Every structure is written in structure tokens, then in C-alpha cells.
Amino acid sequence: MNEYDYIIIGAGASGLLLADAMLNDSFFEHKKILLLDKDLKDTNDRTWCFWEKGDGQFETIIHKRWNSIHFQGEDVLKRTEINPYSYKMIRSIDFYNHYLGRIKESSNITFVQEAMLDINELATEVTVKTTNNSYSGKYIFNSLFNYKMATEQKKYPVLQQHFVGWVIKTEKPIFNANEVTYMDFSIPQKGNTRFMYVLPYSNDTALIEYTLFSEQLLPKAEYEAAIKEYIADRFQCKTYEITEKEAGSIPMTAYDFRERHTDRIRYIGTAGGWAKPSTGYTLMSTTKKIPKLIEHIKKGDPLLKMKLKDKFWFYDMLFLDVLQHDNANGHSIFESIFNTLRPQKVFKFLDEETSLKEDIVYINSCPKMPFIKALFRRLF
Template sequence: MNNYDYIIIGAGASGLLLADAIGRDNYFSDKKVLLLDKDAKSVNDRTWCFWEKGKGQFESILNRTWDKIHFEGKQISKKTDIAPYQYKMIRGIDFYNHYLNRIAHYPNIEFRQEEVLDLSETLTSVSVKTTKGSYTGKYVFNSIFNYQMATQQSKYPVLQQHFIGWTIKTEHPVFVPDQVTYMDFSVPQKGNTRFMYVLPFSETTALIEYTLFSKDLLRKEEYENAIKNYISSKFTTESYEILDTEKGSIPMTCYDFRELHTNRVRYIGTAGGWAKPSTGYTLMSTSKKIPKLIALLKQGEPVKKLKLKNKFWYYDLLFLDVLYTDNAKGHQIFEDLFKARSPQLVFKFLDEETNIWEDFAYINSCPKVPFTKAFFRRLFKLFGSSNLHQIA
């Protein structure tokens, strides 16, 4: 029988974490679950990084940790110990292997490598058509994202955190193994927010990413030329081997993707708006939302909206308004912030754990004029919309 209680589309971070959470919980032992993905998840196609205090749930699959970060601006160079935090990295292949192995041991969960072609919803179920067959689920959790989901509206700005990265091996020692280059804004900005990101694995190997917070993607050659120029200027070496490559684009927006939910289809992960709007960091944000979703499932309300709009949502919205209006402002915002505040406060704020006084200290470090203008522009939009609604 091809009938299931839950069908999860996409075996990325959100899909695997949701399937594992269901499998671990005895409450769902009588629920039949299908996990679908077009790929076998056998390739190391991405890297997840995050910061954390102490040991966390991903400790057994960490590939590398760092105790220091380096921020480079136009006017400052700051190298700092980040204790009690550590900066942590997971390779995609290690994540996939770990969670697919766990899921294989749950008798009520089945993983199939099939591409989803179409969804058809009725009052009581959802039909899922794939390249190999059709399945019916009472509820579907869909993690497949495309940018049209966000760009079909104009109320909230949509930027992208987009990048290409090379893992290289140099002939001679050039990297500092215990220090992540979190942001290096010394590269030409060209009217955008552009920086280099370096994860060193040893004195001779590192992942180097050219990253932008901007609206539009670049041609592949532009990313690659920027990486080449950075390697030759910063590490004074022309002799290196490219061991691996990666690329990505993560949405940066405060748009409420949950508006796309239907009665029986719920979007999760990036497609559900779970990426942190101001940074694009998704893994830890997703891991915090999975328990809330599990609680809704137990309450019989799988498509009920998770509450995402807290004070940090509004802070993120203003930040994105500033970058969308003048994308060249990015390097100055981050430089002012790291010049005045510790990385520990930055991490705590981005983790949405600061109190109102820490919020004030953080915000007070940012350039006043662009954020004040953004605040009043946003206020005018809200006030204008209210007036139009009353007139209508």
C-alpha cells in the first residue's frame, strides 16, 4: 500500500531532522512515514557551520571546531577568542550518512530516492506523484524551495546570501588552523556587500568562499576570479590544488513563507522561512523549530503557524531594508559593529538570546542614519497600508 500518515519531501537538514524526531518519539510509532528525495545523498555537496556554547546535538558528526575568529574591515583587523562559544562545522556527507543510518533503523519510516513531480490535495489527503510512482499522505511536509516563493510578493525585500567556495591545498603552510576568517571585507565591494570567508583545516588546507549579500547572482567566473585574486594577494602562493568546490544561494528575507501552507501541506526548512533572515544561517534555526513542529503534530495541528515574528524579526527586517536600499552599506555596518562590540555579543544577538539592554548596545553600534531612514520608510509603508485598508 502506498498510503502514509506523513510524507516528507526533501532529505536535507529539515527533512532528515523531522524524520529522525518522529522516529525517536514513541508517540509516532504507529504512524507510517515516507521520506522522498531525488538524490541518494551520497555526495558531499555542502557545509554547515554554526557557533555554539559547549556540546550540542551534532557533536558526534562535527568535522572541525575553532576557538578564534578574524574580522577584517577597511579600517580594522580584529582577531578574537570567542569562548565560551566555538565555531563548528559539519560536512554534508557526514550529516546525511548519520541521519539516514538512524532513519533506516526506524521500522515506520521509509526513504525512497525519487523526484517529486506534482502534488494534488483533497479535503482528506495529498497525492504525491514522483518519477517512479504515486503516494498518498494525510499530511505533507515540503522542504523544496524556489525563489519565486519569495519574489512573488513586494512587501518584504528579498536578498540572497550567495557564494562559491574552493577547498584548496597549498604547497607551503599559509593558514592559521585555529582561526576562522568570519568576514574579510578588504576585497572590492563594487556597490555590494562582498566578503571572503575562510575555514582553515590545517596550515596547508582551507575552504575559501567568496560571499555576497545582494539581490542578484554573479557569473561563475566572477566568483572564481575573486577567489584566485584573494589567494594570491593574501597567501602569497600561486601553487595550490583545488580539492573540492561548493556553491549555494540562501534567501535573506522576512517574508512569511507560512502563507504558502495549505490545509494539508506545510513548508519546512528554508522553504518554511526557517533561515535566519539577516544571515542565512539555517541549521541551528531549523534544529530549534523541529521540536515545536513535533509538538504541533502531537496536538493534531500540523499546519498551524509557528510563531516567528518576535523582536528579532523586526530587527532583521530593518537590516534587510537597509541592504536592499543601498547594498554598498553592508561593509560599514559590520565594520562598525565588530569595532565596537565583542563577537560574543554578536553571536548572542544573532542567536536571538539578548535582553533589551544588550539589544540596545548592539543596535547602537550600527550606523544611525541608514537604519533611522529604514525605520521611517517601513513605518510609512505600514501607516500607508493601514490608511488604504480603512479607505477601502
């Protein structure tokens, strides 16, 4: 049996950031750590985007940043600078190369490419069976997410932020390389909350994503037809090369994933409920939760005691209740917010850095009746 102090399952953002945090803390210097993933992590399989003030911990691997955003709805059109924030993008291949490079040079962290098949928790250890081996660890940190983890309960709605994106290169310069289209709700809603998201890499190259907040996925052809129509209508462009494609689904739920934790197994990342329920943004949320998790480990606290519920969790829960009850009018919430508030105010609230006084300003920018009804449904 291959024995370790800690086993991290999944070398995505949360797994790599946890491994790197352990690498940088002397407490783990003499601990034996295993990082498992079924893939080599040698392809650019996704992008991570976030907003941030000034420089942050990812500056060396930022692929592109923007200082302005564009928001559009049926009756709202805003183009504005977001200083002191900037909107940043990381390509996953750069993220993998950076963090795996550091890990592979370490003496106490081992990266193994094997798929996990089963986990068995015993009194003093946890055994992990993979396609080729069995490993034992005192503690397991598992980032592998399955929607059944959230959908087996009925107390909280489970929506999906699902999307398909194309990176296209055009013959002529048709994009504003300095501006992100953060949300464009001017497209047909078709009974759901639907918007377009555009990240221009240059004046002739951009990632264009068709994104929905809803319970069910669409047939792939429907996403791609919507992207094609949007490029033709918005940019008056019919000739372009598709250089990359991506697709994904991020859970949107206020379900408390701590119910899945045990004293020796802790779920992290999306599997641990680290994705912000109302937006799906996970990377910066992960950077805030990793230090808290590290402190729990060092103190010897039970892993299941790390709590995520606070006032922002409650706000997100009501928002998702509203979307589940009337998904077709989700666009009106975002239009009301961006029509009333500067994007800096929105970002601060979504970063969960606002005071109660600031929260009230944000809440007052939303349509009142849907949230009042959602609150009463929760109470009664």
C-alpha cells in the same frame, strides 16, 4: 496508492532532522512515514557551519571546530577568541550517513529516492506524484525551496547570500588552523556587500568562499577570479591544488512563508522561512524549530499556525531594507558592530537569545541613520 501518515519531501537538514525527531518520539512509533528525495545523498555536496557553547547534538559528526575568529574591514582588524563559543563545521556526507543510517534501520520510516513532480491537496489527504509512483499522506512537510515562493510578493525585499567556494591544498603551511576568517571586507566591494570567508582545515588546506549579499548572482568566472586574486594577495600563494568546489544561494528575506502553508502542507527549512533573514544561517535555527513543529503535530494544531514573527524578525526586516536601499555600504554595518562589540555579544544576538536591554546595546553599535530611514520608510 502508497498510503502514509506523514510524507517528508527532501532529505536535507530540515527533512532529516524532522524524520529523526519523529523517530525519537513514541507518539510516532506506529505512524507510517515516507521520506522522499531525488538524490541518494551519498556525496559531500555542502558544509554547514555554526557557533555553539560547549557540546551539542552534532558532536559525533563535527568535522572541524575553531576557537578564534578573524574579522577584517577597511579600518577594522580583529582577531579574538570566542570562548565559551566555538565555531563548528559539519560535512554534509557525514550528516547524511548519520541520519539516513538511523532512518534506514527504523521500522516505520521509509526512504525513497524519487523526484517529486506534483502535489495535490484534497479534503482528507495530500497526493504526491513522483517520477515513478504516487503516494498519499495525511500531512506533508516540504523542504523544497523555489525563489518564486518569495519573489512573487513585493512587500519585503528578497536578497541572496550567494557564494562560490574552493577547498585548496597548498605546498607550504600558510593558514592558521585555529582561526576562522569569519568576514573579510577588505576586498573590493564593487557596489555590493562582498566578503571572503576562510575555514582552515589544517595549516595547508582550507575552504575559501567569495560571498555576496545582493539581489543578483554573478557569472561563475567572476566568483572564481575573486577567489584566485584573494589567495594570491592575502596568502601570497599562486601554487595550490583545488580539491573541492561548492556553490550556493541562500534567501535573505523577512517574507512570511506561512502564506504558503495549508492545513495539510507545511513548508520546512529554507522553504519555510527557517533561514535567519540577516545571516542565512539555517541549521541551528532548524534545531530550534523542529521541537516546536513536533509539538504542533502531536497536539493536532493546524500546521499553518506556527508563527515565526517576533522582535528579531523585525530587526532582520529593517536590516534587509537597509541592504536593499544601499547595498554598497553593507560592509560599514558589520564593521561598526564588530568594532564595538565582542563577538560573543554578536553571536548571542544572532542566536536570538538577548533581552531588550541587550538588544539596545547591539542596536547602538550599528550606524543609526540608515536604520532610522528604513524605519520611516516602513511606517510611512
